[in-house]
Amino acid sequence: MTTPAPLPTPVGSPHFAYRDGVLHAEGVSVALLAERLGTPLYVYSRAALRAAYEAYREGIGGRDVLVCYGMKANSNLAVLREFARLGAGFDIVSAGELQRVLAAGGDPGKVVFSGVGKQAAEMRLALEARVKCFNVESVPELHRLSQVAHAMGKRAPVSLRVNPDVDPKTHPYISTGLKENKFGIAIEEARAAYLTAASLPGIEVVGVDCHIGSQITETAPFLDALDKLLDLLDALAADGIHVEHLDLGGGLGIRYADETALAPSQLLSQVFERIDARGYGSRQIVLEPGRSLVGNAGILVTQVEYLKPTAAKNFLIVDAAMTDLIRPTLYDAYHGVLAVAPRADASTAVYDVVGPVCESGDWLAKDRELAVREGDYLAVESAGAYGMVMASNYNTRPRAAEVMVDGDHYHVVRARETIEHLLALESTLG
Structure with a gap:
């Protein structure tokens, strides 16, 4: 008798x-979901979402920390x-x-608006x-926000996003804290920008913000950026500018293959140690995790x-x-691929897994x-x-359905698009 091959570990x-x-x-059987709901199909685990959030709560302990989910990672209403x-x-x-x-x-x-x-x-x-808070990313944006808020008779709470020029050691497309990136205000210009903010009508300075990138798997880039932010807080204090919170952004990586993901507690324990040592332990910390809450x-x-x-x-x-x-x-991202119901009666081969879209990059x-x-x-x-x-309708392809599994039950949280949906907003010239 042939011994069946061991099943892979997701x-x-x-x-x-x-x-x-x-x-x-x-x-819930993934095969059952595919048979009932069709494919392609996104399947989410409610328990996995909770576990990821609880990992942050565990790392926070009794500290004043606000976790603001970076919803660009997945904005399905059920997830939110x-x-x-x-x-x-x-x-x-x-x-x-x-x-x-x-x-x-x-x-x-x-809500923080970046x-x-x-x-x-x-x-x-x-x-x-x-x-x-508005996480303001340039001086021109600061002036426009001042005009809008002043015209409404309101004061806009503002945190300037500072670009610390720290290499997160990740893919260049998801690096956001280097000088050549479009995000934020250069650390060398931040002090002057804060003085401008403090002088503008309709603006209330409440925080300092930083986000250096995504899929980061070590603490050093975060701590390098934090040190620069703490130096900035010292300078702002000398200028008479008080900030209520320190926003460290997101960026913690997840496991796609054999990475060792950084637990929130590993990072936060070192963050708390540094801000306490510098005398800023009473400031609220804001975090903006996205991928680490929903990716896996x-x-x-x-x-x-x-x-x-x-x-x-092949x-x-x-x-x-x-x-x-x-x-x-x-x-050029790696994603694991598993057979939903592995076969013992099919020959093994090495394949490129490709789609039907008319592009070699598919x-x-x-x-x-x-x-x-x-x-x-x-x-x-x-x-x-x-x-x-990030899905699209290229080649007039309706987007997939999404389903949320909760224990032994599942719920369709976004219906599959149809061709009729795609054509509904278009018209001809008669």
């Missing part, structure tokens, strides 16, 4: 695991509602994201909602359409594409050893962040 979250030879999300229930605030970068927070029952008083290109109408909406809480399920061997490559063609998950082609994974047949389901791992939220 990365990142214990809430995705094999039971009786089939991959499950919590207590879950974090709102857990007590999170939100880091937004558009008026649309603010409206999502409000629709999900989030507290606008726990982004380099805020428009006047967005500023007005945020002022009317009474957001916690989701998978993308896809079905094998064709096996296409060629002289140079291609495994699936129904998901770069339109569903663009990270591999955009960032691939999800390269050089993966899989034993599959046409019609089988695959799970693309660690797809909860920057997956569905």
Whole structure:
């Protein structure tokens, strides 16, 4: 008798695991979800979302820390509602994201508004909602916000986003704290910018903000940036400018392959030690985690359409594409790929997993050893962040459905688009 091959261990979250030879999300068979709801399909685990948030709460302990979920990572209303229930605030970068927070029952008083290109109408909406803070990213933006707030008879709470010129040692497309990045105000110019802010009508200085990048797996870049921010706080104090909070941004990495993810407690314990030593322990800390809260809480399920061997490559063609998950082609990102129901009766081969879109860049994974047949389901791992939220309709492809698993139950939290949806907003010239 042939001994069956051991089942792979899914990365990142214990809430995705094999039971009786089939991959499950919590207590629900992923194969069952695919059969009932179709593919491509995003599947999220509610328990995984909670566990990720609890890891921050554990690291915070009794300190004054506000976790503002960086919702650009995944803005599904069910995800937002879950974090709102857990007590999170939100880091937004558009008026649309603010409206999502409000629709999900989030507290606008726990919202920080980031982004380099805020428009006047967005500023007005945020002022009317009474957001916690505007993370201002340039002096011209500061002047515009002053004009808008003053005209409304309001004072805009402001934190200047400082660019500390710290290398986060991550992919250049997700690095945000270097001089060549578009984000924030250079650390050398920050003191003068704060003096300008303090002099403008309609502006109330409340904090200092910094965000150096994403998928960071070591503490050194965070602490290097923190030291520069603490030096700035010393200078601002000398200028008579008091700040109520210190916003350290987000950026903690997750496990995609064999990375060792940095636990929130590992970072926060060192942050608390440094701010206490510098005399700023009474300041509120604001964090803006995104990927680390949702990345490992989701998978993308896809079905094998064709096996296409060629002289140079074996291609495994699936129904998901770069339109569903663009990270591999955009960032050359690695995502694990698992057979939902691994076969003992299929030969193993090394494949490039590709989609049906008419682009050579349409691939999800390269050089993966899989034993599959046409019609089988695959799970693309660690797809909860920057997956569905970056999806497109290129090639007139309707976007995937999204489902949230909660124990032994599941809930469709975004219906699958149809061609009719895509055509509804268009018209011809008659």
